[in-house]
Amino acid sequence: MIKNIWKEFRKNRAFRLGVILLLFFISMAVLAPVIAPYDPEALLGMPNQRPSAAHWLGTNDIGQDIFSELVYGSRISLKVGIVAALAVTTLGSTIGMVAGYYKGVVDKVFTVLTNVAMTIPSLPLTILLVGFLKTGMLGMVVAICITAWAGTARVVRAKVLQIRELPYIQIEKLMGVSDFKVLFKHIVPNIADIVMTRCALSVGGAMMTETSLSFLGLGSFTQKSWGNILHFAFYRNGVINNMWWWYLPPILCISGCMLGFVLVTHYGRSRSQLIKG
Incomplete structure (x- = not known):
């Protein structure tokens, strides 16, 4: 598999572009304390400053450094995306495999x-669940998991239905080999x-959610988080006042990260071959 990925x-x-984009954003998240010049919560002086040598992306309405916010925001956005994707993939794959x-x-x-899960609009249900759970990021992950597992379950089920009919699997079942094995x-x-x-698709979807x-x-x-930065940029008139250095960078980061996952998922698929023996 590693040889196929390298090839x-x-x-x-x-x-290659997708991998580079993902490595860039993952490195940003891991090295946030090194990359960010300031504490993202620190009030550094004049609010609404334009980009400068001291503040590469300016400051927000309360004087916080936006570049530092952006760098640290990658941690939460990626953490929620990855944890939620792992939960969604595990639940969906287990259900699809058993079915x-x-x-x-x-x-x-x-x-x-x-089928019922796929007919319910996911975003409105996720909003209701997050509002009900009220447990921060954990509640968000749980809500995403509850609303997003069905697609993975359907795809995995279809593949398992195909695999279970292969002759060598039928022979092992006739020989009394346990289902677990x-x-x-x-x-x-x-x-x-x-x-x-x-899982890769789910990371992008969870980050968008x-x-x-x-x-x-x-x-x-x-x-x-990147969504949190956008929230304050919009509700504190950053968009109306055309403070592009406040709202544009998180949009570009979200778009770049999503593009990375899409490229890796779409173009990096190895041809699946049935493994025998």
């Missing part, structure tokens, strides 16, 4: 649940590429 990185410009492997009544029950020896390796692809919720004021006001 894809060398020959595919779009995939596809056991079929029958189990499959019918999970199929109905999946079949699932983890044959099914899981064969759906690994799809699961990783869905976090941005939307924070922009609406449902995020945590004690922690900086």
